[in-house]
Amino acid sequence: MQVVTISGFKGGTGKTTLACLLGVAATKDGLRTACLDLDRNTRNLSSFLTLRRASRLESPDHVMLMDTEEDARTNARPKHSGRLEPLVRMAALDGYDLMIIDTSSGNLSDVYEAHLLADLILTPMNESPADMHGLFAPIGSPAAPRINYRDMIDTVRFDRRRAGLPVQRWQVVMNRVAALPSKIGTIINDRVAKMATEAGFETIWSLRDRVSHRALALEGRTVFDTPVDGKLTMSELSGRSEVRALLSLLSRAPERVVTLNPGADHKAEPKMDEKIAA
Numbered sequence: 001m002q003v004v005t006i007s008g009f010k011g012g013t014g015k016t017t018l019a020c021l022l023g024v025a026a027t028k029d030g031l032r033t034a035c036l037d038l039d040r041n042t043r044n045l046s047s048f049l050t051l052r053r054a055s056r057l058e059s060p061d062h063v064m065l066m067d068t069e070e071d072a073r074t075n076a077r078p079k080h081s082g083r084l085e086p087l088v089r090m091a092a093l094d095g096y097d098l099m100i101i102d103t104s105s106g107n108l109s110d111v112y113e114a115h116l117l118a119d120l121i122l123t124p125m126n127e128s129p130a131d132m133h134g135l136f137a138p139i140g141s142p143a144a145p146r147i148n149y150r151d152m153i154d155t156v157r158f159d160r161r162r163a164g165l166p167v168q169r170w171q172v173v174m175n176r177v178a179a180l181p182s183k184i185g186t187i188i189n190d191r192v193a194k195m196a197t198e199a200g201f202e203t204i205w206s207l208r209d210r211v212s213h214r215a216l217a218l219e220g221r222t223v224f225d226t227p228v229d230g231k232l233t234m235s236e237l238s239g240r241s242e243v244r245a246l247l248s249l250l251s252r253a254p255e256r257v258v259t260l261n262p263g264a265d266h267k268a269e270p271k272m273d274e275k276i277a278a
Helices: 015-028 044-054 084-093 109-116 129-136 149-163 183-199 234-252
Strands: 002-006 033-037 061-064 098-102 120-125 169-177 204-208
Touching (some): 015 044, 015 169, 044 061, 120 129
Parallel strands (some): 033 098
16 A cells, blocks of 8 residues: 655645545546545545535545644644554555545644655645745745744654665645746746755646636536536546646555554654555
8 A cells, every 4th residue: 555645834735636636536546545634624635525425426535533632732843643653554454555645734743644654745836935935945044934844854754764664755746837837937946846856856746727626625526527518628638637647656656664653752763563565
């Protein structure tokens, strides 16, 4: 089983939209898929899957974790919560092919662990300076946010390296790309591409701004669902191709270790007891 964590501490970048699209695409392609919603505030992924089931549309299975006292703390130091690893283990043993984790915009322990367990990290962003600085500005730079996402990725990779786990694939997805190129879009794409080597992520993917993507919350339909009149538009066909291109990344994930030490500090070495092939 493979784990895809969709993340980024900044809100409004399209994390849940990407989770919805990938979950439905994987299910339609015959992968047994589970979606895990870690956003306790908006619960948008949970709402989307509820709408799909109400509309009798083929859907991934759904899991949502409830709040704990630790989650309510502010500025908590990230560490293993110990709650996600058993879910990943049980899903793998139950025969799931894929787990997609939609994270919140905060720095909670579950979010940290979701990254630690991931085979593939997808970080969506819009063509805006706010998203670029909010996600990738290094600590100490004038544009660096107070809660630094890039530093968390570095910490996760440090922990995995000490534990002997393979380095995850980390991909950036440029979301809501305009049909016509803009000057600011070109500047942002160029600067983010230059950051790739320094920050440690790979290819920059693109998802165009489509009415069908923005309408996900209306009745849970995606570009992968046949319209009532049976006719797909060129925009919907193109949207399918874009999402399936992202889905192809799953064939390149490495073998992973799923047993970690839930009680460890975020700089401590996790234990490795069992390997499950991807």
